[in-house]
Amino acid sequence: MSNATFPLLCAKDLSVRYRVSGGRGVLMAVNDVTFDLLRATTLGLVGESGCGKTTLARAVLRLVPVSDGQVVFDGLDLSHLSGSHLRRLRRRMQIVFQDPLGSLSPRMTIGDAVGEGLRIHRLRRGSAIRDRVAEMLERVGLQAADMVRYPYELSGGQRQRVAIARALAVGPELLVCDEPVSALDVSAQAQILSLLVGLRRDFGLTYLFISHNLAIVDSVCDAVAVMYLGRFVEIGPRAAVFENPGHPYTRVLLESVPDPEPRPRRASLRTIGEPASPSSPPPGCPFHPRCPFAVDVCRHDRPELRATSSAPAHRVACHRADEDLSGATPSNASGITA
Amino acid sequence: MSPNRHSAALAVRDLRVEIRTREGIVRPVDGVSFDIRPGRTLGLAGESGCGKTVSALALMRLLPRGQARISGGSVLWSNGDGESVNLATAAEQEVRRLRGRRLAMIFQDPAAALNPVFTVGEQIAEVSRLHLGLSHGKAMRRAVSLLSRVGIADAARRAREYPHQFSGGMQQRAMLAMALAGEPGILIADEPTTALDVTVQAQIVDLLRGLQSEAGMGMLWVTHDLGVLAQVADEICVMYAGRIVERAGTRELFANPLHPYTQALLACVPRLHRPAGTGGIPGSVPTPAEVPPGCRFHPRCALSRRLAVELDAELCVNTQSGSVLRRCVDEVPALRPVGADHWVACGEVAS
Numbered sequence: 155m156s157n158a159t160f161p162l163l164c165a166k167d168l169s170v171r172y173r174v175s176g177g178r179g180v181l182m183a184v185n186d187v188t189f190d191l192l193r194a195t196t197l198g199l200v201g202e203s204g205c206g207k208t209t210l211a212r213a214v215l216r217l218v219p220v221s222d223g224q225v226v227f228d229g230l231d232l233s234h235l236s237g238s239h240l241r242r243l244r245r246r247m248q249i250v251f252q253d254p255l256g257s258l259s260p261r262m263t264i265g266d267a268v269g270e271g272l273r274i275h276r277l278r279r280g281s282a283i284r285d286r287v288a289e290m291l292e293r294v295g296l297q298a299a300d301m302v303r304y305p306y307e308l309s310g311g312q313r314q315r316v317a318i319a320r321a322l323a324v325g326p327e328l329l330v331c332d333e334p335v336s337a338l339d340v341s342a343q344a345q346i347l348s349l350l351v352g353l354r355r356d357f358g359l360t361y362l363f364i365s366h367n368l369a370i371v372d373s374v375c376d377a378v379a380v381m382y383l384g385r386f387v388e389i390g391p392r393a394a395v396f397e398n399p400g401h402p403y404t405r406v407l408l409e410s411v412p413d414p415e416p417r418p419r420r421a422s423l424r425t426i427g428e429p430a431s432p433s434s435p436p437p438g439c440p441f442h443p444r445c446p447f448a449v450d451v452c453r454h455d456r457p458e459l460r461a462t463s464s465a466p467a468h469r470v471a472c473h474r475a476d477e478d479l480s481g482a483t484p485s486n487a488s489g490i491t492a
Numbered sequence: 493m494s495p496n497r498h499s500a501a502l503a504v505r506d507l508r509v510e511i512r513t514r515e516g517i518v519r520p521v522d523g524v525s526f527d528i529r530p531g532r533t534l535g536l537a538g539e540s541g542c543g544k545t546v547s548a549l550a551l552m553r554l555l556p557r558g559q560a561r562i563s564g565g566s567v568l569w570s571n572g573d574g575e576s577v578n579l580a581t582a583a584e585q586e587v588r589r590l591r592g593r594r595l596a597m598i599f600q601d602p603a604a605a606l607n608p609v610f611t612v613g614e615q616i617a618e619v620s621r622l623h624l625g626l627s628h629g630k631a632m633r634r635a636v637s638l639l640s641r642v643g644i645a646d647a648a649r650r651a652r653e654y655p656h657q658f659s660g661g662m663q664q665r666a667m668l669a670m671a672l673a674g675e676p677g678i679l680i681a682d683e684p685t686t687a688l689d690v691t692v693q694a695q696i697v698d699l700l701r702g703l704q705s706e707a708g709m710g711m712l713w714v715t716h717d718l719g720v721l722a723q724v725a726d727e728i729c730v731m732y733a734g735r736i737v738e739r740a741g742t743r744e745l746f747a748n749p750l751h752p753y754t755q756a757l758l759a760c761v762p763r764l765h766r767p768a769g770t771g772g773i774p775g776s777v778p779t780p781a782e783v784p785p786g787c788r789f790h791p792r793c794a795l796s797r798r799l800a801v802e803l804d805a806e807l808c809v810n811t812q813s814g815s816v817l818r819r820c821v822d823e824v825p826a827l828r829p830v831g832a833d834h835w836v837a838c839g840e841v842a843s
Contacts, residue, residue, distance in 0.1 A: 203659070339717075340716050340762070341716075341756070343762065344771060344773075348772065367762060368690070369762035369763055369764050370762050372762075372764050373762065396764065407690065411690055411719075411762075411764055412717065412719035412761075413723065414758070415746060416722045416742045424691075424694060
């Protein structure tokens with residue numbers, strides 16, 4: 155492994171545009187995103203459906219073309235790599251999708267699915283493939299004997315274990331987890347999260363971990379980025395973002411996590427409605443139509459990501475980030491202070 | 493609004509469901525009892541495969557015909573004015589008169605529950621025409637007002653759109669509007685927020701609570717997530733492998749969870765400011781074809797295993813999943829009261 159302080163993955167001013175059919179112009183799925191992901195750390199990427207988090211994940215893996223900016227993996231700019239160069243890198247960066255039933259072929263046995271990458275990248279041959287598959291299955295909590303089974307014979311949690319084993323079989327350094335537990339029930343969620351934490355420790359893996367639920371990100375990440383309509387609106391160390399959220403959207407996400415303590419209903423921060431369409435984002439701050447704290451400037455000027463006064467690594471794109479907004483909402487009794 | 497809407501109730505007693513499979517007959521719901529009371533929300537919690545959805549479908553008499561059937565027990569619907577119907581045995585025609593009108597259901601996946609070839613407004617209006625006998629025009633106007641009541645902005649225009657033009661959260665609202673169209677006294681909600689973003693989840697939870705207190709509906713809320721039930725339920729039944737293992741008022745259950753399964757399920761709920769610690773419940777829910785003898789949870793039970801280490805060897809038995817208490821394998825624990833408003837089906841906890 156190379157220099158540990160050198161980021162494994164950098165995105166620099168990364169944008170991904172999609173052309174919208176029917177002449178409705180261009181959709182900016184990812185807009186000017188910059189981050190560094192250090193080795194053996196986890197960046198959590200949080201936001202609602204349609205905010206661009208999956209497109210961002212696909213762009214860093216070059217599963218979709220990069221429109222502008224750069225993706226640098228281990229010092230190598232892969233924004234415009236193609237063919238065999240890209241294929242060689244793919245072994246080092248793998249992905250686990252939300253729905254294992256959709257990402258595993260129903261006609262392949264578990265063993266074939268987990269061994270496929272080994273064959274494609276010619277990492278093992280003959281019986282060594284079988285040995286590696288058995289090893290990976292056991293490492294993720296399945297049994298070597300499960301090799302001959304098909305995905306439909308497994309539970310949702312077991313299928314996700316297979317998807318993880320398949321991703322890890324080729325020995326990647328970066329693992330992108332795109333909502334890996336969202337389709338599972340809480341007990342399987344907890345199992346898969348603790349498996350992922352253990353694998354990261356044992357293999358020194360680096361994760362880009364996507365979820366719409368901050369409570370899930372909280373348990374696995376070192377840093378958190380909050381995305382809204384294609385842009386980062388807040389990024390920083392986990393503790394800073396969770397204990398001192400700077401963006402109103404982050405506070406809404408935090409307060410939306412179901413509180414598993416029955417207590418008298420408190421007034422809490424909610425957004426109204428849903429995000430605007432990314433093909434026609436509102437002027438000014440993209441969040442202002444739903445923001446409980448929006449003032450005039452928010453409607454005209456888009457705020458840039460700026461370091462907060464408390465921590466330079468904690469950056470927030472909000473005009474009012476340095477104000478104390480805890481008492482600013484009429485019904486806000488959240489107890490979170492800005 | 494119908495006069496008796498505020499006092500409709502559903503009493504479920506010893507409900508059993510059989511499914512015919514290639515391997516023989518299995519019982520995914522095996523003797524379940526609970527009450528849905530007017531204006532109150534009952535939570536039904538458990539992992540996938542524990543029988544919660546099958547129970548909910550059985551109440552609505554929506555089990556797939558020819559494959560599954562109610563094999564025992566009763567589902568007594570009453571309107572508070574002396575009219576009552578046992579839905580477990582009532583004729584199909586009678587059930588159809590009540591379903592959609594007196595009892596309605598919303599599902600996890602609204603996209604699958606809405607018809608893609610009709611506008612959202614037409615689908616909601618259909619319910620009012622069928623059950624309330626409204627004319628087409630009146631029913632459409634009512635559909636628009638229902639859509640705005642569930643929080644859809646610009647409802648008149650949205651009513652003319654098709655389901656695919658709605659986001660997931662809006663589809664869930666539309667399905668709710670459809671369920672409310674018959675002014676039901678009982679609403680059954682099967683994982684209504686599970687497929688949604690947390691922000692939209694929170695909005696739907698607020699919405700359902702508001703509508704319920706306004707309309708006085710009795711609700712059954714089915715979910716794997718006790719975190720959601722903490723917000724919505726007055727009382728909770730925890731279900732495992734076809735049976736209820738614990739039942740208590742919501743506050744009591746969270747303050748004092750007694751069944752080892754309830755404790756394990758609670759520990760799984762993702763929370764802020766707490767590291768992922770529990771690692772989940774080892775193993776998985778047995779399929780109805782392979783339910784273990786005695787307490788169905790014993791192969792996964794931390795309490796039984798811990799006591800087996802502490803107690804004399806003659807009280808224990810070795811199983812595939814390690815040493816557990818003999819009584820957990822030999823005796824089927826009944827749901828017994830352990831306090832006011834609190835029942836548990838665990839031999840150890842009760843003794």
